[in-house]
Amino acid sequence: MSGEVNADFDRLKIRYLVEGELVCDSLLHIGAAEATSSTLDNPVIRVKVDGRDVPYIPGSSLKGSLRAEAERIARGSGLSVCLPPVKVCEKEACVVCRLFGSKSLAAHVRISDALPLEENVSTLVKPGVAIDRVLGSVFPGHLYNVEAVSRGTRFKFRMVIENIDLEGNSEEAKLLKAILKELVDGNIQIGGKKSTGMGAVRLENMTIKKISVNDLLSGGKGVEVKVLEGA
Numbered sequence: 232m233s234g235e236v237n238a239d240f241d242r243l244k245i246r247y248l249v250e251g252e253l254v255c256d257s258l259l260h261i262g263a264a265e266a267t268s269s270t271l272d273n274p275v276i277r278v279k280v281d282g283r284d285v286p287y288i289p290g291s292s293l294k295g296s297l298r299a300e301a302e303r304i305a306r307g308s309g310l311s312v313c314l315p316p317v318k319v320c321e322k323e324a325c326v327v328c329r330l331f332g333s334k335s336l337a338a339h340v341r342i343s344d345a346l347p348l349e350e351n352v353s354t355l356v357k358p359g360v361a362i363d364r365v366l367g368s369v370f371p372g373h374l375y376n377v378e379a380v381s382r383g384t385r386f387k388f389r390m391v392i393e394n395i396d397l398e399g400n401s402e403e404a405k406l407l408k409a410i411l412k413e414l415v416d417g418n419i420q421i422g423g424k425k426s427t428g429m430g431a432v433r434l435e436n437m438t439i440k441k442i443s444v445n446d447l448l449s450g451g452k453g454v455e456v457k458v459l460e461g462a
């Protein structure tokens with residue numbers, strides 16, 4: 232049964248839409264690639280919304296964290312999982328690649344950029360200690376600043392899952408439900424500076440809608456399903 236949904240990317244059978252609010256349980260730092268005009272050493276990444284630069288969580292960043300958690304859970308349950316570039320999936324894709332995609336395999340899971348739900352997102356600047364990248368040791372007296380989104384900030388979460396029967400018991404479905412549960416329980420950290428306790432997020436008010444091809448053709452909105460216990 233799980234085999235039958237693996238290969239058909241050319242045919243949409245079923246889609247699930249997972250939505251909710253990602254709440255920061257701690258400070259959150261997702262760094263901007265280049266420190267543009269900011270005077271900060273480590274500003275958070277921002278995107279233009281209605282002419283304003285607002286902090287956000289890139290979908291790719293969320294996907295990376297969820298993928299890493301999926302790998303841990305899959306390995307913990309005894310499944311063989313690749314570890315690029317050391318060990319890559321070849322003929323048979325591992326369950327994590329089947330969900331999140333690989334160089335040669337499209338993903339079954341898409342995660343949108345998460346924009347803040349409130350208009351004004353507060354950030355604060357925390358002093359950090361500079362680490363010598365080569366020696367891994369602390370530079371005494373070398374302080375730098377890290378900007379972080381404040382605790383309690385809420386972002387809009389949106390994930391689309393295609394051609395995996397979430398209500399079924401395939402390896403993919405079980406792993407996806409386990410990750411969603413981890414997110415709901417607040418057990419996943421995202422972004423940078425995780426070792427200093429930053430990046431704890433929790434998914435609140437989660438809804439999962441099942442959307443069939445018929446719904447798409449007839450303009451139906453799909454039906455809400457409960458696939459996680461207690462969520």
Ligand SMILES: [Zn+2]
Pocket residue numbers: 312313314319320324325326327328329333
């Ligand atoms: Zn793999």
